[in-house]
């Protein structure tokens with residue numbers, strides 16, 4: 407048996423970060439863009455004490471069924487809907503994620519998508535690339551919607567939602583929010599946000615941004631009924647997870663122009679995108695890159711590696727999700 411603990415790095419990471427892990431661990435790594443099949447993942451997990459994974463790896467009872475030595479699975483992601491946490495806890499496997507380090511980059515991107523949808527930035531670029539910019543016009547050039555001094559509605563007021571609210575204040579926006587739990591008065595004050603119920607938010611907001619974690623409860627949180635409450639001039643941005651928006655219903659609403667525009671970073675069944683969304687011009691599409699700056703992705707890999715190192719050294723990982731394992 408090897409003296410070094412064995413770990414799996416299930417997706418490609420920065421070469422220098424991988425080399426650092428190889429100094430301390432015997433590493434099985436997948437440095438391709440191919441995602442392991444469930445069988446491949448189960449087989450790899452059977453032979454390691456720790457694993458670094460991304461949202462593409464589903465860690466459930468099946469994946470864990472032969473993982474007799476596994477102590478930790480560290481997600482390189484703040485969202486962990488790819489984890490069946492009760493199954494991990496039952497198997498005695500620590501689950502960790504990467505909060506905080508991506509808050510600002512993700513909030514920046516949410517804001518960028520909102521601006522791009524409202525001001526029709528990608529649509530305008532396509533227009534130029536197609537050679538359609540042959541004259542100037544006051545009324546026919548792509549006319550957008552303002553952000554400044556409008557109402558920003560945020561659904562999901564965790565760290566990223568609060569980051570978006572603070573950016574909205576800089577644009578003179580009136581910020582309203584809905585969240586499972588209302589913020590403290592102090593936190594509401596810090597981001598200048600007023601709590602409202604979901605229906606009020608959808609009716610009043612000029613720009614709706616979704617930042618809620620995915621769960622059975624948030625599946626299709628925004629469907630045809632909810633979109634119908636929105637203003638015809640409103641935009642919808644999803645930087646949370648695919649499945650929170652009913653993409654087919656959104657495509658139908660955008661086609662019928664019952665809302666002005668949308669921007670998505672995440673999709674139901676990604677990397678596949680609903681074919682009806684691809685046909686529309688009043689939507690901005692991004693490939694799940696809200697946290698993808700080099701600095702932030704490095705910080706995420708680094709935090710995931712620190713979580714893994716701590717668990718394998720018998721210490722509490724800095725961002726342990728199933729804390730009950732630590733109390734046992």
Ligand code: DGY
Pocket residue numbers: 461482483484485486508697
């Ligand atoms: C996250 O960290 O949850 C991002 O969506 C990347 O998966």
